[in-house]
Amino acid sequence: MNCNEMNDLMSQYFDDELKDEEKLYFENHLKQCSKCKKEFESYKNFINALHDIKEENPPAGYCDRLHKKLLNEKSNKGFDKIRWIKYGSIAAALIIVFSVISSLSNLNIGMGGMSKSENSAKYDSVSPEEAPEFGMNMKTEIQSEEYDLNDANYDDSGVEGQRIAVRSEAIGDKEMKIIKTGNIAVETEDYDKFISEISTEISTLGGYLEKNNTQVRHIYDNQELKYGNLIIRVPQDKFYDFVKFIENLSKVQNKSILETDVTKEYYEKDNKVKNLEIQEEHLRQLFDKANTVEEMLQIENELRRVRTEIDGLNISLSDIDDRASMSTIDLEVDEVSRANLMARRDNVWDRARDGFINTINGLVNFGENIIVWIISISPILIPIIIILIIIGIRIRKR
């Protein structure tokens, strides 16, 4: 055993933490090694001196002051303080973030050029060549569909549990019910000529002008510029011919065409009507057999309910029939002077310059809006900032 190891054991020896054999070992070495023996005595003195250090009594009033602090802590609701500060600051931060986002989205960024390009993109996306083809695809798809309601049994509690089941005729017989509507905005140089040409075309196609609302918009160089809103109905098979006709005749600014397939809805209603009619028939037979007045009244009531339902359905069916057979076009016509039309054909540099100025204006506008916004929300913002600073200081103090 070397004397260095003794040093390590010495400390544990005094704490009585050595195992028996280590202790024996230690004591044996002490007997043999005078150097370690001397060291041991010195260490013993040192440890004794260390253990001699007495506990001091807390200063007078220590307990009283502690008691007061504890009571103070309790009345301060110190129990939940930290949690409050934590969740409070999270909530405040969230509110600020939300208010900033919502206010920023309200700022309008003047980018005229962007919305313009969007319009033309929309115009391109539905080309007239494509549209009919799209309609064809839809047709085949729908024919393969199953009509769940056709096979369904109609259970009507009104007729004493009697069940009436009606199977509709083959799906192949069905006529597609597609409502075509168009929304077109055009510019023309000669409003009156355009309207008269359109009117002729409508009558040759077998349609009619449902509404014509013309007004003088403004006067430019002693020339009246008119604006019109027309609602035109044309037979549905002539719909695309007519759209093409308008496109050839004027400059289209905006065009959107919608084809709504109401076939399913239509035949569901149609089946309902047929079922109800059969029900009506049964009711009439029952009515003939009725003996008491009470029975007759009851059946009459039921008959009235069925009839009202049939009428309501028939009205919506005929409405669908009408809208499907005659397409609707909502046409906005804007008369522009020749000069105006010419001005639109600027060269690249002029357009670029205009765009540049637009963007600069937009940025300036945006900056102004931000300043206005910051000043306008400052009554909220400043207290929030002050509160956050106070919270921050408090947290740091802890």
Add this chain to the structure above:
Amino acid sequence: MKDNELWLIEQSRKGNVDAFEELIRDYKKSAYNIALRFLRNVEDAEDVSQEALIKVFKSIKNFNMQSTFKVWLYRIVVNACLDFKRKKSIDFYPIDELMNFTGSNDDNPDDMVDKNYTSEIVNMSINKLEDDFKTIIILRDIQGFSYNEISEILSCNLGTVKSRISRARKNLKDIIDAELYR
């Protein structure tokens, strides 16, 4: 652990100050003394120990009974002392104050000469140890905690405690020897 300690802990959790004071009756003197040995200043020792005890009161809800309450309490006290020292970082107490700081006044002067090591000089020299060693000397030799308790208070394993106590004592003895045989 006292018989009614569990009950007192429950009451303290509900915010009962009297129960809490009963709970810490036996511990607060030690808490004060640990702080005093650490900070060597009566006012600081009172502030820090009381702050630590209030922290114990506030966070007694979070005491999960995995260690004994005693160990948990002293852990908070030790950490409070370390935090306080870290904040102050510079030990600015003049030597005079250290000299006035006395352990036992009733010792016979002859004895002291004989012993070479007086508790007075040991007490002063503890302050020259680095914090880890100081902590362990205070807990082991002055407060008399067992090795197991110390390992729990300091959250380190028993082996570390053993070797650290041994090294701390050796360091302290070296410091004192250097003082004495200067």
